[in-house]
Amino acid sequence: MNTHSFLKRLLLFYFVFIGLSAGAQSFYEIKFSDKNNNQYKCLLVYFHENSSYIRTAYQENGKYNVVEVNYKMIYGTTSTGLKYSMLSKVSSPVFITSKAAGQSYYPDYFIWFFNNVSGKYDDLYTTDDSTFNNQNYRRVNSYTPLTANTITDSYLKEFFSTGENKYAVLKKMTGITSVDLKPLPKLETTKLHLIIVANTNDVSIGKSCETDRERLIKEFKQTANALRIGFKDYVVEGDDFSKANLLSTLSSVYPGNNDIVFFIYRGHGFRWANENEKWPRLALFYGKTYPTSDNSNSINLKEVKNILDKKGARLNIVLGDCCNNGDGISVMTSNAYWDSQVTAFTDVSKLRNLFINSKGSIISSAAQPGEVSYAGYDGGLYTRSFISALDYETSYSTNTGATKWDNILSSTVKIAYNKSLYCKSTQTGISEIKVTAPY
Numbered sequence: 001m002n003t004h005s006f007l008k009r010l011l012l013f014y015f016v017f018i019g020l021s022a023g024a025q026s027f028y029e030i031k032f033s034d035k036n037n038n039q040y041k042c043l044l045v046y047f048h049e050n051s052s053y054i055r056t057a058y059q060e061n062g063k064y065n066v067v068e069v070n071y072k073m074i075y076g077t078t079s080t081g082l083k084y085s086m087l088s089k090v091s092s093p094v095f096i097t098s099k100a101a102g103q104s105y106y107p108d109y110f111i112w113f114f115n116n117v118s119g120k121y122d123d124l125y126t127t128d129d130s131t132f133n134n135q136n137y138r139r140v141n142s143y144t145p146l147t148a149n150t151i152t153d154s155y156l157k158e159f160f161s162t163g164e165n166k167y168a169v170l171k172k173m174t175g176i177t178s179v180d181l182k183p184l185p186k187l188e189t190t191k192l193h194l195i196i197v198a199n200t201n202d203v204s205i206g207k208s209c210e211t212d213r214e215r216l217i218k219e220f221k222q223t224a225n226a227l228r229i230g231f232k233d234y235v236v237e238g239d240d241f242s243k244a245n246l247l248s249t250l251s252s253v254y255p256g257n258n259d260i261v262f263f264i265y266r267g268h269g270f271r272w273a274n275e276n277e278k279w280p281r282l283a284l285f286y287g288k289t290y291p292t293s294d295n296s297n298s299i300n301l302k303e304v305k306n307i308l309d310k311k312g313a314r315l316n317i318v319l320g321d322c323c324n325n326g327d328g329i330s331v332m333t334s335n336a337y338w339d340s341q342v343t344a345f346t347d348v349s350k351l352r353n354l355f356i357n358s359k360g361s362i363i364s365s366a367a368q369p370g371e372v373s374y375a376g377y378d379g380g381l382y383t384r385s386f387i388s389a390l391d392y393e394t395s396y397s398t399n400t401g402a403t404k405w406d407n408i409l410s411s412t413v414k415i416a417y418n419k420s421l422y423c424k425s426t427q428t429g430i431s432e433i434k435v436t437a438p439y
Contacts, residue, residue, distance in 0.1 A: 026173075027146040030054075030110065032126050032138055040108075043159045044087075045170070047397065048388035049073040050415055052087065055096065055159035056108070066096040066159055069107045072418075083114035096161065111137075148174040172347070172396040190356065191230030192260045193253055193313070194220045197246055199267030200237040202286045208375040209266040212321070212383045213237065216264060219387055226348050227355055241267075243284040243297050250304070255313035260355055262317045263304060266380055269322025270298070271369060277302055278369050278430065280324035305363045315435070316361040317405075321380040324367035350394040350403040353437060360435035364409050366416060367427045374420050374427060382429065385415035405435050 028044040038058060046052040052071045057064070070091040077083050087110040095103070106128035113123040124143045129136035151174045160167035171177040196216055198209040217233055224231035234249050236242075255261050269280035270291060279301040283291060291298050305318040366373035366382030374381045389411035393403055413429035420426045 027148070027151060029142070029144045029146055030124070030126075030140055031142045032108075032140040034138070041158070042108075044110075045397075047392045047395070048385075048415060050418055051392060054087070054108075054110075056105075057158055060103075063100065064097060065103075065105075067093040067105045068096055069093050071110075084111050086111045096159075096164075110140075152176070166397075169396045188230075189256060190227075190258045190260070191232060191256065192220060192224045192227075192262065192355070193255055194231070194233040195236075195249060195253065195261065195263040196233065197236045197241070197249075197263075197265045197267070197282070197284075199241055199283075199286055201239065201241060202267065205267070205375050205380075206286075207377055208379055209237070211377070212266050212379040215379060215387065216383070219390075220262065223351060223355070226346060227351055229355075241284065241286060243299055246282075246284060246299065246304075250307050253308075253311065255311055257312050257314060259313045260315045260317070261308050261311070261313045262319075263308060264319040264321065264383065265301065265304075266321050266383060269301075269320060269324055269365075269367070269373070270326065271324055273326065275369075279363065280320055280322050280365055280367065282320065282322065301363065301365055305361065309361055314359050314439075315355065318361075318363045319382075319386065320365040321373060321375075321382040322366060323372045324365060325370050325372055327372070346391070346394050347396045347398075350398070353403045354394065354405060354408070357439065358405065358435050358437040359439035360433075362405055362409065362431070362433050362435060364412070364429065364431035364433075366429055368430055371427050372425060374423055381416045381419045381427065382412065385419065386412040388412075388415055404437060405433050409433060 026046055028046065030042040030044060032040050032042075034040070038060070040056055040058045042054050042056045044052065044054045050072050052073070053068055054071060055066055055068050057066045059065070069089050071087040072090050073085060074088050075085045089107040089109070093105040093107050095105070108126050108128050109130075109132075111125050111127070113125065115123045122143075124140045125137045126140055127133075127136045127138065151170075153171065153176050156167060156170055156174075156176075160170070168177070194217065196213050198213045200206045200209045200213065202209070213235065217235075220233070221231055234253065236245050236249050253261065265282050268283040270283055271277075271281055275281070277300050281291070281295075281298045281300050282304070283298055285291070285297045289297065301318065301320040305316065308316045308318060366380065378384070386408070389408050392398065393407050393411065409431040413431065417426055417428055
């Protein structure tokens, strides 16, 4: 355990964003034992860094118990340079089964350490010691990703009572309960236009932009398929990354009056010293080129929105994942985050409310004036946070009434902000939403 020592200096460690590359998995089973060889079986339901919970089942004095704890994911390195990510509790344990007089449960922390042999964060330990004494760490007995179609009703009943809302939600998420959706009328008249402008040739953020481009196309193809609407993507990247090609692409988009246009920029952004607009300028160049004073190689994000708003689509969404300061250089951090994606078990009724029953326009950027935006090899913090927020808000887990774009964008900004908390500065983002739903 010496190489994995946190000791009591945990709070003094400098956190950096190096996470788990676990893909879109949402369900995990963890088994561990304590020093008295008592056995614990956990079901982790993971949505995004700020939202997950664990149900833990165990026997005590002949009584079967289930407790629930809410968690958030934090990332960091130890004082010796060992990388880790940790599920840290955000709530006290709640007994799901009946609680005996005087019965208590110390919440568990789950810490993944980086394995230099496998190149993954697959070295998992747990402890219920909030002081993180290294002597109290226990390697888990097993850690198993679960797929939705392998989770059975009897398995869920190990952790949930049949009257719980979460039980009903997970049955829908895993496909145990079928969902009968009435077909949408006239879906053949609706198309989702996805416009991605990505600085994939940039030596610093190019790979990050590539990753986001792939993820965004997959995400919105799945969204369009779930909604049974048309889909078309337009990508400006690589050697074609320029203002001229951006404007040409915007000119080639001819949305119908019932269509959705989604534009996202992934690259560097900046603002002039005398800039009056709060939105960032998109730096449409790479290499050793610099912005020109006549704006021939840059455009303000708001100008893009104005162009698209005039095209008459029912819903226009314009996002900028870039800096909004004088330097305009997105800061790289070597990270790989957990994420989720639209699946066959997404609550399509919530997707419908967002994409079919909404009318208006949205503009949002990763950074306020004067702020930088952060990017990792697994994508921009803002872009990944947007996808996480969209997936979570359209899952069966949310029970907040009508799903709204306000929720998506406010959650996006919050998730990205929390990811940037341990960087040299934070990005707080800005959004303007003028959408009616239903219309």
